[in-house]
Amino acid sequence: MQRSAVPPASRPAPAVTAELLADAEVVVIGAGPHPGPDAVAVAREVANRLDSPRPGRVVLLAQSADPDAVARTSLPVPLHWVGGLLRSWAERELDWAQAQEELRTVRERLDQTCGAGALRASGAVLAEGRITVLPKGRVAFDTLGPQAETHVLTPQRIVLATGSRPVLPDVPGMTETTVHTADTLLDLAELPGSAVVLGGGSHGCEIAQGLARLGVTVTVIEAQARLLPRLPEAAAEPVIRALAADGVRMICGAEVVKVAPTLDGGAWIGTDRGGDVAAEAFVLASGRRPRSSGLDLATAGIPVGANGAVGIDDRMRTVVPTVLACGEVTGVQVYGAAPGPMARMLSLIHISEPTRRTPISYAVFCL
Numbered sequence: 001m002q003r004s005a006v007p008p009a010s011r012p013a014p015a016v017t018a019e020l021l022a023d024a025e026v027v028v029i030g031a032g033p034h035p036g037p038d039a040v041a042v043a044r045e046v047a048n049r050l051d052s053p054r055p056g057r058v059v060l061l062a063q064s065a066d067p068d069a070v071a072r073t074s075l076p077v078p079l080h081w082v083g084g085l086l087r088s089w090a091e092r093e094l095d096w097a098q099a100q101e102e103l104r105t106v107r108e109r110l111d112q113t114c115g116a117g118a119l120r121a122s123g124a125v126l127a128e129g130r131i132t133v134l135p136k137g138r139v140a141f142d143t144l145g146p147q148a149e150t151h152v153l154t155p156q157r158i159v160l161a162t163g164s165r166p167v168l169p170d171v172p173g174m175t176e177t178t179v180h181t182a183d184t185l186l187d188l189a190e191l192p193g194s195a196v197v198l199g200g201g202s203h204g205c206e207i208a209q210g211l212a213r214l215g216v217t218v219t220v221i222e223a224q225a226r227l228l229p230r231l232p233e234a235a236a237e238p239v240i241r242a243l244a245a246d247g248v249r250m251i252c253g254a255e256v257v258k259v260a261p262t263l264d265g266g267a268w269i270g271t272d273r274g275g276d277v278a279a280e281a282f283v284l285a286s287g288r289r290p291r292s293s294g295l296d297l298a299t300a301g302i303p304v305g306a307n308g309a310v311g312i313d314d315r316m317r318t319v320v321p322t323v324l325a326c327g328e329v330t331g332v333q334v335y336g337a338a339p340g341p342m343a344r345m346l347s348l349i350h351i352s353e354p355t356r357r358t359p360i361s362y363a364v365f366c367l
Helices: 018-022 036-049 079-091 096-114 116-122 202-213 233-245 339-350
Strands: 026-031 058-063 125-134 138-143 150-153 157-160 164-166 194-198 217-222 249-252 256-261 267-271 277-279 281-284 288-290 323-325
Touching: 018 150, 026 036, 036 058, 036 096, 036 116, 036 157, 036 339, 079 096, 079 202, 096 116, 116 125, 194 202, 194 267, 194 277, 202 217, 202 233, 202 281, 217 277, 233 249, 267 281
Parallel strands: 026 058, 026 157, 058 125, 157 323, 194 217, 194 281, 217 249
Antiparallel strands: 125 138, 138 150, 164 288, 256 267, 267 277
């Protein structure tokens, strides 16, 4: 299909009107204030497969009232990029100010692939407001501002693609202490001299190595007996050796039992094994939870698991056939690799081509 020659970045976004919302064929629901890579990938892939590029056939609704959303002022960097960016900055010996300048450029490029620029290029439309999923495949959407209105949409398909959020452990002192995640770590005003990374999975190992190579004194705390407990020992061992060579201290088989803020804005972390650690930065990488609250899915007849995951069948449908789910809201833990492949599979389903879920490789990006 021939696409317009107008550059995507200069193509104006169509106004979100009552008529446009009423004519939407596919509604994708993402988490606000930025809808995230899962939602953008789905909206883009579906819009690109439609036989007509008319704007508004696909509408991405960003849930502004999501109680689980992490406050962000800029486009989040995908989780699996964070460690790689840190290592790249270290290899090129960038100082933190230079790294922040490059980060701004990275986010501008991300906008063209994972943000508003990508949506403009595909013809999908982004609208932010309060979203409730209703029975019988409908969506209630409340616009924002002084002229707020409520719209009830009845699209052919609804796609839940709200992603996941970091899980804050239920540990005394955690809520009183400054905690960083992959969503906020890169935005620190200054590079910390020391850091504790809670969680020794792939995400934690990549961040730990990146920080260590930038000269940060890093300690990783993992509750299991070794780092990367989901991987076979033979696969985990080279990563563990690489971290040790980079000077990363590893405390395994230890549960964090208490956290407290320090006078310099850092954190003190106590474990049940002793060997307490204090650091200028405390980074949470101990797991994520599907972001499904705030949409009233139970009222719509869509059950949610104890961990917040929305169940799907082998064609990515929930128990309501016209409501699909894609990405980490389904509980699939693929660490950033899924938005593209899962979105493409879902777009094939939308145009009724038979397809089933296929395995997606699991990787740890440490050198």
